[in-house]
Amino acid sequence: MLTKRIIPCLDIRNRKVTKGVRFQNNVDLGDPVELAVAYSEGGADELVFYDITASAEERPIDIDMVREIGKVIHIPFAVGGGLHSIRDMYAVLDAGAEKVSVNSLAVKNPPIIAEMARALGRQNIVVGMDPVRTEDLRTCPSGYEITVRGFRERTGMDALEWAKRAEELGAGEIVVNSVDADGTRAGYELELTRLIATNTSIPTVASGGAGACQHIVDAFTRAHADAAIVASMVHTGEFTIAQIKDALLQAGIPVRRRW
Amino acid sequence: MIAIVDYRAGNLTSVRLALEHLGLPAHVTREPREIAAAERVIFPGVGAAGSAMKNLAELGLSEVLRGVVERGTPFLGICLGTQVIFEHSEEDGGVDCLSIVPGRVRKFTPSDPLCKIPQMGWNTIDLRGTHPLFEGIENESEFYFVHSYYPVPSDLSYIFAETEYAGARFASVIAKGNLAATQFHPERSGRLGLRLLENFSKWDGSC
Secondary structure, three states, X not given: OOOOEEEEEEEEEOOEEEEEEOOEEEEEEEOHHHHHHHHHHOOOOOEEEEEOOOOOOOOOOOHHHHHHHHHHOOOOEEEEOOOOOXXXXXXXXXXXXXXXXXXXXXXXXXXXXHHHXXXXXXXXXXXXXXXXXXXXXOOOOOOEEEEEOOOOEEEEEEHHHHHHHHHHHOOOEEEEEOOOOOOOOOOOOHHHHHHHHHHOOOOEEEEOOOOOHHHHHXXXXXXXXXXXXXXXXXXXXXXXXXXXXXXXXXXXXXXXXXX | OEEEEOOOOOOOHHHHHHHHHXXXXXXXXXXXHHHXXXXXXXXXXXXXXXXXXXXHHHOOOHHHHHHHHHOOOOEEEEOHHHHOOOOEEOHHHOEEOOOOOOEEEEEOOOOOOOOOOOEEEXXXXXXXXXXXXXXXXXXXXXXXXXXXXXXXXXXXXXXXXXXXXXXXXXXXXXXXXXXXXXXXXXXXXXXXXXXXXXXXXXXXXOO
């Protein structure tokens, strides 16, 4: 049976893994290459790296770092942040990444998703989105609005409509990273994750808010996510990937057990 | 020396990096003579069967690959490489393939709307017996898959392991004589995937 994936997310700032709450008050957690090895050996099913300052600083992604990661881990990993062109994305895959992840870039220029799918293969394209709850149901009928630039800018785009459009254009996977839940450790945004998982035919990844094993169980059983991103709860050392997987197994959720 | 066949079918970096990690001499090549002379051949690939077959024909590699398998060179197909060694694939409106292994390649047709295509992630493999490539790898171990089509051998003796997805129980490992082929990606399957590649590097092609 296909297992549910647990994906530690490593936000990178100045070559250090960092974590904040709602994209603020970031603290350094360590070296990305060392952490990549530790998570890979600890049973992570996949990893995702976001170069969170690359876009703001208008510089390309740190490709040497991607290359170093590619040499030491042999599980799939995605890379996002600071990808401005197909050429940048190709360089990331050529450095050993399995997937490239785009967010604001795709919102500003949706056809790039189709271009990416043609040039790089659909299965390598992750579209990440940062939705926030909204009362304006006329503009956003799902109740969630897409934001960009780390919650700094609202777009007026409905999150569910955007997910469907991204799929049509050629996304291979969608990461739903709730702005409201991010870093709170109070649980994923289940309703929106469920809406997207059940209304698209590509894998949906729950992101933002995981603080306890039950949150991850909920993402799989109640929101029908295909994978779940974890950050603070594992970065702090409070939970190991093995502990999370034990809890999922007890809840009857298939997970990878041998690594 | 292991030849990694480059036929413009996706990114071969991860295969090369996995072999480098193991300290195994490997060479990414599309030169027919190099592939024919290699000690072992890895035939990877990501993408669509139609363009893969077109590229193989243009590069003059179809006959070379058949020859490699016939002469007894240890051969490992991966993902799309595994699919195009069959006779025919349903992909791209139907494509005739290399016909090294009897059988066809079909598309997943899930009845459950929550079952996503492609299959993306780690799934278990149910091994039939033992094989040198799977030494040190327990039955029901998980490997990393990304695919929308799956092989259906017409000669069941080619099936070495099976995996379930989208209501299908499909051949996830093909093995006969010096030929082995996986639908999953050993180069992306962590320690156990590396173990498989290391086993391949020592395999003399017999079972």
